[in-house]
Amino acid sequence: MSTPRHSAHAATSTEDTTRWWATAVSDIEPGVIRLRGYPVEQLIGSVSLVDTIWLMLRGDLPTTTQRELLEAALVAAVDHGPQAPSIAAARMAATCGVGLNSAVATGVNLLGDVHGGAGQQCLALLDRLAGHDAVPLEETVAAELADHRARGEHVPGFGHRFHPVDPRRDPLVAAVRAAADAGHVTGRHLAAALELERQLAAGRNRPVPMNIDGATAIVYGELGFDPELSRGLFCLSRSVGILAHAWEERSGGRRIKGPLPPPLLPDYDGPEARDLPSGRMAP
Structure with a gap:
């Protein structure tokens, strides 16, 4: 005779069951x-x-200041044009017969460590710098930069492949500075980021500009957001631009739009055309 199998948690009460998805959110x-x-x-x-x-x-x-700073950061990161992989992917997906939600998800799902994740990485760096009290900020930043250079790593939140000066930097920095001057935020993340920017520019003909990831990292750090959550906020913001681009592409009526306009094709740099050896061909 077989014995019924029972989970260790089979005899759960109604209270145990309703606590399965217990939440303080809603x-x-x-x-x-x-x-x-x-x-x-x-x-x-x-x-x-x-x-x-x-x-x-x-x-x-x-508070009013928290609202204004959060809104400024969200607005700043909404869009960066179809040359951004997340937006290009969403636009291509919108021409392939998927639903608008799937096109948006395609774009959002491209926001990873390299494209979209630098803000999280920058905030983690600023958290470390802002948390040092025993060592002067200038020395702490110099040691952090030396460590990055020794590992051959770029500093997240600084430098831009497209903008000599990111137009989103100044208004966000100014907003945080005003909030710090008024005593609404500490200004520690702002000071750390500006010292990073200063030392990165030292001895260079062209400065290394703070980009949107660095500027929003300042905002989210001053507001007390966790670094990982700052990426979620970036995704939330950028999804608005992704939605707008996907809808525009959908409304254009083009089908199966690829990365290159026809009749262009990607360069091929593989072997020359060749025949399969006769001994390998099917009889």
């Missing part, structure tokens, strides 16, 4: 939707989307 029951405790009907028309993003991620509504 409270849902028939006729009720509360986000972090606030009834959604009170939020609608009373708070902005940026307020709601902060609420959902941080647990309560932001």
